[in-house]
Amino acid sequence: MDDVKNKMYNYETTPPSGVWESIASQLDVKEAKVIAINNNRSKQFYFMAAASVAIIIFCVIFFTTRSPKAVKEEPVYSTSTSEQISNDQKNEAETSQDENVRITVPVEEKKDETNKDNDELLAKNNTIKGGGNEKIKIEDFKKSDSTDTKLIASNLDPRYITIEGLQGQPVKVSSKMATLIDSSDESVPPKPIWNKKINEWREIMKGNTLAPTPGNFLDIIELTRTLRERK
């Protein structure tokens, strides 16, 4: 049996022609396919890299453009207070009877809410006729130094600003009202138009017997003017 094994183990037969050519062609096709796969992989890699860069850029732009808005929503504290008010202190400042004036610049406010607040402020000004409370209020603002008034003036762009009222409660007023308060302060250069108006209203209300309310305040003034003109 060993003879058979040796004979057949080393037996050689010439293969048919053309086998090598077909092997070579198959090898070429497979190599080409491998290259194509590599190209796809590299394309995928570049696509993923580009996508991640785009995501990073988008995030950077998104958060950087949003951050100033967030800063705007933060309350601006009067510089008349020497120490920074932390969140805890902020609550204390709101509830205390401190004379500091706090101004915040809200980004979005509902008109109804602000009107209501304006009405509240006007309601507090009902005693303007007597002059007592009005004096206290004006003094509140006067006690803050000139930087406060500058702050008020600089924040006139938004439609409404918030100030701290007599009882420490936040009061939202319109920018016009803020200008009024600002112009009543004698420490800053006077604004003749508003001073004149305030003085005029004051005189009208002093000579009036009707009780002013937020709803009829301007009506009383208008009525008085009409009566004067007729006289």
Add this chain to the structure above:
Amino acid sequence: MQELLYHRFSPKMYSVCLRYSGNQEDARDLLQEGFIKIFKNLSKYRGDGSFEGWIRRIFVNTSIEHFRKKVHLQNVSESQEAIIEDKEWNVLDNLAEKDIMKMIHELSPGYKAVFNMHVIEGYSHKEISDILGINEGTSKSQLARAKMVLKKMVVDRLNKTSNDAVNL
């Protein structure tokens, strides 16, 4: 380099493919498939054994794979294999390679596979049973039957030759 390897080993490997397949068309396909496998896996040759042995093993495996797709061997019982296994046989020793090759071609696929693997490639029956997914007994019985068929072929051939000589 690939072409050099092909020309160096293709004659021997083609005869391996012919022994297992039994026809030139299949042998050609096996030769092609085997060389493509070799060229793709050249880096996997670790140099443990001879390079020719590594190549031959790939061709044998490729041929067996091809054989397994075509033929399903049925296991035989122990009693049958015992009877067949006892028969001794060495009639092929005096024949030329070409004649042996012709006779091997005439064997059925199952006999041919086991005969090639055991007698020529040197696989044990255990290895053959593992590779072909059959019992060891079946491998032995297939080999014994292959030997019987070959012996008959040799005897017929000798008888024919002697008759021809007498007639002359």
